[in-house]
Amino acid sequence: MIDLAPDFSVSTVAEIVRLALAPVFLxxxxxxxxxxxxxxxxxxxxxxxDVEPLLxxxxxxxxxxxxxxxAVLDRRMNLVSWATGLTxxxxxxxxxxxxxxxxxxxxxxQFGTAIALLFIASMLTIAAGFxxxxxxxxxxxxxxxxxxxxxxxxVDDTT
Numbered sequence: 656m657i658d659l660a661p662d663f664s665v666s667t668v669a670e671i672v673r674l675a676l677a678p679v680f681l682x683x684x685x686x687x688x689x690x691x692x693x694x695x696x697x698x699x700x701x702x703x704x705d706v707e708p709l710l711x712x713x714x715x716x717x718x719x720x721x722x723x724x725x726a727v728l729d730r731r732m733n734l735v736s737w738a739t740g741l742t743x744x745x746x747x748x749x750x751x752x753x754x755x756x757x758x759x760x761x762x763x764x765q766f767g768t769a770i771a772l773l774f775i776a777s778m779l780t781i782a783a784g785f786x787x788x789x790x791x792x793x794x795x796x797x798x799x800x801x802x803x804x805x806x807x808x809x810v811d812d813t814t
Contacts, residue, residue: 670760671756671757671760671761674756674760675753675756675757678749678752678753678756678774679753681749681777682746682749682750682753685742685745685746685749685781686746688742688781688784688785688788689739689742689743689746691788692735692738692739692742692784692788693739695735695788695791695792696732696735696736696739699728699731699732699735699795700732702728703725703728703729703732706721706724706725706728707725709721710722710725724798727794727798728798730794731791731794731795731798734787734788734790734791734794735788735791737784737787738784738785738787738788738791739784740784741780741781741783741784741787742780742781742784744780745777745778745780745781745784748773748774748776748777748780749774749777751773752770752773752774752777755769755770755773756770
């Protein structure tokens, strides 16, 4: 029969904390990455708010250019939101790993497979979050490149 009465000795708790320390450090890194994602999203939203009034008063080619930029900004917001969601999911899965580490040690239940699968899922979701974020940063870098017509612009000094 399985003994569900937990052993709360100091040595048992210290061992659990030692085992859970690596996933806890992972949570710290996940939190830092979430901060980067939220800051990036905030900058994209700010740019969208700057472009919106310019789009509404523009006409012709200028309107098309602002509309194109708004479409890219919308795509970037969606990508950062996905990266944030995947990263939060990774954090939740990592928390479950830590909780199961404690539960398994205290109850002597066999959660090894579940812990391993949760950790693998956590790594896959954070990797997917990083990949989506990389794609968004590449998209953002392409958007801010200087247009060739501006690089070739010459000022008429005949005034």
